[in-house]
Amino acid sequence: MTSMLVVPRDIDEARGLPFRGTLRLQVLGPLRLWRGESELQAGPRQQAYLLALLLARGGRPTGIGELIDLIWGEDAPASALNVIHKYVGSIRRLLEPDLPPRETGAYLLRRGNGYLCTAGADLLDLARFRQQSGAARKARADEHDAAALGHYLDALRLWSGPAGDGWTHGPVAAPIFAGLNDEYFQACMEAADVALTLGQPARVLPALHLAATMAPLHESVQASLITVLGGAGRQAEALAVFDALRGRLADDLGIDPGPDLKAAHQRVLTQTPAPQTPAPQTPAPQTPAPRAPSTRTPVAEDLVAAPSGRPTPSLPAISQTPPPGDVDRLVGRSDELAALRRAVEPALGNSTAVVLLEGEPGVGKSRLMEEIADHAEDRGALVVWGHCLEGEGRPTMWPWVETVSSLFDVMPQERREQWATRDLGHLIGSRAERPTAPAIPDGNARFRLLEQVVDLIAEAAAARPVVLMLDDLQWADTSSLQLLDHVVSRLPAGTAVVASLRNRGPSPGFELVRTLAAASRATGHRRLLVGPLNTAEVAELIHLETGVRLAPDVASSVRTRTAGNPFFVQELGRLWAADGEVTMETVLRSTVPVTVRDVVRDRLAVLDSDTQELLGIAALVGRSVELVLLARTASLDVGSCLERLEPVRSLGLVGPTPGDPFSYRFTHDLVRQVVSEAIPPGRAAALHGSIADAIEEVGLSDESVAERLAHHLWTAGPVANPARTVAALVRAGAQAKAKTALGAAEHHLASAVELTRKASLPELELGALSQLIAVVGMRSMYGTASISLLERAEQVAQRLGRDREVAGFLFSRWTAHGQALDLDRSSPLARRLDELGNTSQDPVVRCYGGAAAASTNGASETSMCPSNG
Numbered sequence: 001m002t003s004m005l006v007v008p009r010d011i012d013e014a015r016g017l018p019f020r021g022t023l024r025l026q027v028l029g030p031l032r033l034w035r036g037e038s039e040l041q042a043g044p045r046q047q048a049y050l051l052a053l054l055l056a057r058g059g060r061p062t063g064i065g066e067l068i069d070l071i072w073g074e075d076a077p078a079s080a081l082n083v084i085h086k087y088v089g090s091i092r093r094l095l096e097p098d099l100p101p102r103e104t105g106a107y108l109l110r111r112g113n114g115y116l117c118t119a120g121a122d123l124l125d126l127a128r129f130r131q132q133s134g135a136a137r138k139a140r141a142d143e144h145d146a147a148a149l150g151h152y153l154d155a156l157r158l159w160s161g162p163a164g165d166g167w168t169h170g171p172v173a174a175p176i177f178a179g180l181n182d183e184y185f186q187a188c189m190e191a192a193d194v195a196l197t198l199g200q201p202a203r204v205l206p207a208l209h210l211a212a213t214m215a216p217l218h219e220s221v222q223a224s225l226i227t228v229l230g231g232a233g234r235q236a237e238a239l240a241v242f243d244a245l246r247g248r249l250a251d252d253l254g255i256d257p258g259p260d261l262k263a264a265h266q267r268v269l270t271q272t273p274a275p276q277t278p279a280p281q282t283p284a285p286q287t288p289a290p291r292a293p294s295t296r297t298p299v300a301e302d303l304v305a306a307p308s309g310r311p312t313p314s315l316p317a318i319s320q321t322p323p324p325g326d327v328d329r330l331v332g333r334s335d336e337l338a339a340l341r342r343a344v345e346p347a348l349g350n351s352t353a354v355v356l357l358e359g360e361p362g363v364g365k366s367r368l369m370e371e372i373a374d375h376a377e378d379r380g381a382l383v384v385w386g387h388c389l390e391g392e393g394r395p396t397m398w399p400w401v402e403t404v405s406s407l408f409d410v411m412p413q414e415r416r417e418q419w420a421t422r423d424l425g426h427l428i429g430s431r432a433e434r435p436t437a438p439a440i441p442d443g444n445a446r447f448r449l450l451e452q453v454v455d456l457i458a459e460a461a462a463a464r465p466v467v468l469m470l471d472d473l474q475w476a477d478t479s480s481l482q483l484l485d486h487v488v489s490r491l492p493a494g495t496a497v498v499a500s501l502r503n504r505g506p507s508p509g510f511e512l513v514r515t516l517a518a519a520s521r522a523t524g525h526r527r528l529l530v531g532p533l534n535t536a537e538v539a540e541l542i543h544l545e546t547g548v549r550l551a552p553d554v555a556s557s558v559r560t561r562t563a564g565n566p567f568f569v570q571e572l573g574r575l576w577a578a579d580g581e582v583t584m585e586t587v588l589r590s591t592v593p594v595t596v597r598d599v600v601r602d603r604l605a606v607l608d609s610d611t612q613e614l615l616g617i618a619a620l621v622g623r624s625v626e627l628v629l630l631a632r633t634a635s636l637d638v639g640s641c642l643e644r645l646e647p648v649r650s651l652g653l654v655g656p657t658p659g660d661p662f663s664y665r666f667t668h669d670l671v672r673q674v675v676s677e678a679i680p681p682g683r684a685a686a687l688h689g690s691i692a693d694a695i696e697e698v699g700l701s702d703e704s705v706a707e708r709l710a711h712h713l714w715t716a717g718p719v720a721n722p723a724r725t726v727a728a729l730v731r732a733g734a735q736a737k738a739k740t741a742l743g744a745a746e747h748h749l750a751s752a753v754e755l756t757r758k759a760s761l762p763e764l765e766l767g768a769l770s771q772l773i774a775v776v777g778m779r780s781m782y783g784t785a786s787i788s789l790l791e792r793a794e795q796v797a798q799r800l801g802r803d804r805e806v807a808g809f810l811f812s813r814w815t816a817h818g819q820a821l822d823l824d825r826s827s828p829l830a831r832r833l834d835e836l837g838n839t840s841q842d843p844v845v846r847c848y849g850g851a852a853a854a855s856t857n858g859a860s861e862t863s864m865c866p867s868n869g
Contacts, residue, residue: 023095025124027055028180029160033094040094046071047087052164054091054108054117056176058126061111065779070173074447085821088115125158126180132158133187136194145194149203152191156207159184162214171489175517182517185211185221192224201231212241217249219257223264230268238268255342255526330371331544331566332537333364336530340372340498343526347496348379348465354488354522356473357500359530362567365500368530369469372498381465381496382410388476389623395704396741397427397479399470404428404453407460419456423449426738428703446740450486458492465494473501473515474508479741481515488522496524503529532564541566545573601674606651611644615654619675620687622708624657624665632694633687689716692728706735707748714751722759726752730768737775745775762796766805769793773812787816807836807845814852830855 026032031052033040042048053070054062062070068080077083088108096105104110107119121127136151163180188204188211195204208225215221222245229238242257242265249255257265330337340355347353357365373383384406386399395401405428408416419425423445460466470476470484488497501512508516519525533541539555542548550558558569604612617633618625631641645664648654657665666672679687692712695705710732713725729752736745749772756765769789776786790813797805810833817826830852837849 028125030166050087061114061116063114073170129155129158149194175514178517189224201228223260226264331541344496352491353496353524355498356527358503363530364566376467383467385469388472390475395707396736396744424452454490461492461494467496470499473499478511478743481511535559542573616679619672626663685719688712689719707732726764742779766796807848811848
């Protein structure tokens with residue numbers, strides 16, 4: 001890494017930096033600093049990188065443990081914590097030379113167990129960029145396009161190259177700077193749209209050229225450049241850019257240009273640039289600029305009856321029986337399937353592939369995954385599946401539990417037993433004998449687990465290609481995503497990862513965004529969008545479901561009403577087919593629901609109340625439900641349970657889980673959501689309590705039981721005994737901790753602490769706090785993150801008269817503040833410990849006091865303290 005790159009001296013004039021004041025900071029390009037007219041040196045390369053990271057976080061705090069990972073990765077020295085503190089002091093003095101010793105200053109502040117940089121838009125180019133981009137989007141929303149373009153151009157001028165340019169970023173830090181680059185690309189494309197609308201495309205060409213240089217294979221950016229070049233009258237140059245990119249995609253990746261590039265190319269060929277209008281003289285027009293006609297794709301909300309007066313569509317003769325063997329045939333998707341096969345092909349040789357399928361719920365991502373799985377198996381590959389489950393009751397790392405279990409199943413018995421004795425055995429709940437766990441927390445356990453998963457995949461791939469299928473990545477827990485990051489970064493030869501995720505719904509969390517950014521830089525990466533069906537494909541799908549051959553105008557109406565979503569189309573077809581006879585009148589009179597929720601509820605209306613009650617229990621259990629658990633919860637025998645489920649199975653809402661005759665599974669999780677959301681909250685709480693009782697009564701023994709039980713008891717709220725819920729949450733926390741899923745463990749234990757406080761259970765609260773403190777300490781490298789928990793634990797222990805534990809928590813607080821060199825807080829705690837030691841007869845308490853007193857002389861007596869067990 002280098003801390004400085006040479007750029008022209010007149011950079012301010014060239015880039016139009018509008019900053020005021022003496023200090024200016026740049027991270028949108030190489031790291032640079034100025035005070036007045038003088039450029040500053042950022043210091044040693046690691047110190048400069050620390051500053052770049054803090055600037056790139058844009059005012060958000062970064063924990064010290066994370067900073068160590070970002071700077072050193074796996075090679076962090078033992079002195080890393082002290083080095084960070086030293087660099088922070090040097091950076092503060094660099095930014096504020098007149099800062100008195102030990103003062104924090106105005107720009108680099110301590111927050112919890114980390115730091116944040118507070119430089120605003122008057123100092124930092126990133127803050128200014130976001131300010132101007134936000135102003136541009138607001139002006140655009142207000143239809144002040146000329147003002148919006150001005151703001152966009154001010155924002156884009158701040159960039160001189162990739163964010164944090166000049167360093168080779170490690171796998172942990174790379175997504176931070178890649179995310180900033182993505183913000184630039186997005187702003188460039190938005191500015192291009194506005195410039196084309198105003199007839200001023202040439203004004204955004206410098207920014208687009210830079211973006212295209214930074215991301216030579218970013219198809220949307222390149223498509224925007226081609227469109228703007230064409231709009232500026234430079235068609236020959238636009239076509240040359242397209243031809244060069246098409247050749248590179250074919251040579252480097254073996255793929256054709258995507259839809260965005262093809263559309264841009266077609267616009268240039270047909271000579272349809274945006275209309276040219278003179279540049280406005282004022283920043284905001286008095287009247288809104290005319291907007292282009294809406295190109296919104298009709299969605300399910302548009303499911304309305306045809307207006308009166310429209311000619312009635314006609315249906316040709318109906319063939320009631322689809323061609324034999326065609327019912328399960330994949331409709332359409334020939335382009336997507338071909339692209340998917342090309343993407344996976346390198347891994348079926350001796351290379352790697354990482355493929356992400358994205359699309360809206362119900363669009364057919366899982367169906368495409370099944371097709372490519374069949375293709376890979378036909379080519380001799382081993383296909384293993386991992387399913388990411390929705391909801392807070394999901395077991396942590398479940399997709400990897402499934403994946404590792406499947407890989408174990410194909411291993412010879414001897415090798416399987418050898419693997420089970422290692423850390424992987426904890427992941428899948430193996431009861432194989434393992435070496436005795438160390439008494440001191442093992443900080444390397446998580447890394448060993450990550451490496452062993454990679455090694456296991458490599459061992460399987462040495463025999464034949466391996467394709468890892470991860471479905472519904474948007475629901476993956478943090479620990480699963482972190483393991484995926486590690487696997488992708490070290491993907492063994494002969495291995496492909498194929499994952500699906502929704503591109504609609506809640507915004508993806510930070511960990512998912514980070515995972516997607518890291519995956520995008522993996523060798524053999526390809527991201528495929530699964531879009532809607534066209535009109536002909538909608539008609540074909542309806543025919544396969546019902547035997548009805550729709551006339552073109554009717555098929556077009558169905559396509560409009562469903563937005564081409566295969567799940568919506570399929571549900572409508574099944575709804576019509578349920579009447580036994582499908583006529584033109586059936587189609588026109590049917591109460592077509594406006595969303596899939598209405599489709600599902602309409603189909604549920606034919607079920608009796610007992611069956612609907614049983615289906616509601618199943619929905620609360622999860623996507624898959626064990627029949628014995630469902631029967632026990634509903635107070636039925638398994639035979640009666642299956643009999644009640646038969647009408648639901650015939651409707652296609654649930655069915656036996658493939659490969660598992662002892663459980664049933666909702667055909668689509670959207671169905672489960674609709675059913676569960678229809679249950680009144682009070683009734684749902686009672687049912688969660690009954691499900692928890694049934695889980696314990698039937699004696700389920702798989703790895704997920706502890707976390708499932710905790711989820712149902714917690715969701716049952718006041719229906720469940722609080723002491724029982726706390727015990728379940730603590731067990732779930734211990735289970736997650738054993739799998740090194742520390743985030744999930746912290747969540748379970750924090751819930752347990754919250755409940756004990758509400759229910760006034762101090763004994764249980766103290767136990768839960770002790771475990772939570774340990775987990776938080778492991779996550780923060782035993783820094784100051786657990787201070788508030790230690791204070792609460794000390795208070796609870798005092799109330800219970802536990803003097804030894806009071807001293808232990810106080811000693812931990814003193815140690816944490818001392819390690820952080822926070823003498824203003826550690827010194828009073830040392831005096832309290834000394835006083836406790838002098839007045840107590842307990843040898844442990846006296847030892848703690850002696851250790852605190854001895855610390856003032858540079859000595860330590862902690863090793864002589866008896867156990868506090």
